[in-house]
Amino acid sequence: MDCPDCKEKLDRYVDRELSSTEVLELQLHLEGCPDCSDQYEFQAHLKRLVKHSCDCDSAPAAFREKLRQILT
Amino acid sequence: MAESPARTAFAEEALTHLDTLYRGALRLTRDPDQAQDLVQEAYLRALRYQHSYQAGTNMKAWLFAIMRNLFWDRFKGSRKEDVSLDDVGEFVLYDKLRDEGAKPEADVLDKLAASEVVEAVEKLPPLHREVVLLVDVEGFSYKDAAQALGVPIGTVMSRLHRARQQLQKSLYDYALESGIVRGSNNNQVHE
Numbered sequence: 001m002d003c004p005d006c007k008e009k010l011d012r013y014v015d016r017e018l019s020s021t022e023v024l025e026l027q028l029h030l031e032g033c034p035d036c037s038d039q040y041e042f043q044a045h046l047k048r049l050v051k052h053s054c055d056c057d058s059a060p061a062a063f064r065e066k067l068r069q070i071l072t
Numbered sequence: 073m074a075e076s077p078a079r080t081a082f083a084e085e086a087l088t089h090l091d092t093l094y095r096g097a098l099r100l101t102r103d104p105d106q107a108q109d110l111v112q113e114a115y116l117r118a119l120r121y122q123h124s125y126q127a128g129t130n131m132k133a134w135l136f137a138i139m140r141n142l143f144w145d146r147f148k149g150s151r152k153e154d155v156s157l158d159d160v161g162e163f164v165l166y167d168k169l170r171d172e173g174a175k176p177e178a179d180v181l182d183k184l185a186a187s188e189v190v191e192a193v194e195k196l197p198p199l200h201r202e203v204v205l206l207v208d209v210e211g212f213s214y215k216d217a218a219q220a221l222g223v224p225i226g227t228v229m230s231r232l233h234r235a236r237q238q239l240q241k242s243l244y245d246y247a248l249e250s251g252i253v254r255g256s257n258n259n260q261v262h263e
Contacts, residue, residue: 038177041178042166045178046165046240050208050239054193054205055095057098059093059094064090071115072084
């Protein structure tokens with residue numbers, strides 16, 4: 001695998017959407033390529049940032065209880 | 073009259089996914105009251121069409137599909153009203169920062185406020201926002217996101233790709249405006 005191949009697959013690697021064979025090939029490349037490894041860390045960091053910024057809202061307790069009353 | 077045990081069990085299982093639906097509704101409507109109305113209607117519809125849910129399949133994706141379809145029917149009127157993404161071209165934030173000399177690149181991410189990230193997500197057109205919500209925030213697989221959105225997996229991937237580019241461009245613009253990075257060569261992350 002070369003750098004363009006690796007970069008093309010980084011999103012799917014971060015999203016855990018590659019096959020096990022592709023994962024092994026990509027990991028092998030990352031171990032020997034600091035540039036791609038840095039970019040992978042950045043992409044993974046960005047995905048975590050989006051998740052943690054957006055997933056802090058939970059349904060209000062009163063709303064949860066209201067729904068439970070309506071539905072069950 | 074007491075609800076049947078089967079309906080109650082179904083409702084209880086469905087309610088385990090409430091936070092996901094509420095967060096999705098909140099990000100789509102950008103209004104807590106509208107989000108609650110949307111989620112309540114989605115749950116009522118889910119119970120009405122309980123028979124169409126196939127046991128053993130992904131209930132969270134099924135519920136999200138009901139909720140987002142209601143969103144499109146009710147709050148947007150027509151799917152044609154979805155505005156398209158700005159054409160940002162191939163924008164890769166990592167490459168941009170590296171080319172401008174901002175090192176280490178990940179430090180820039182640490183300086184971004186969560187509220188700005190949320191704002192950048194909410195600025196995405198709904199068709200692109202919802203795929204980011206499913207894959208990046210709720211951790212859906214592409215397959216489950218495709219089920220929830222009623223589109224092929226390839227569409228999920230292309231929307232996600234474009235949404236992430238727009239998102240990265242918005243975050244870069246914010247980093248520039250707030251002085252986290254300078255938009256010229258020899259850029260450095262400010263302390």
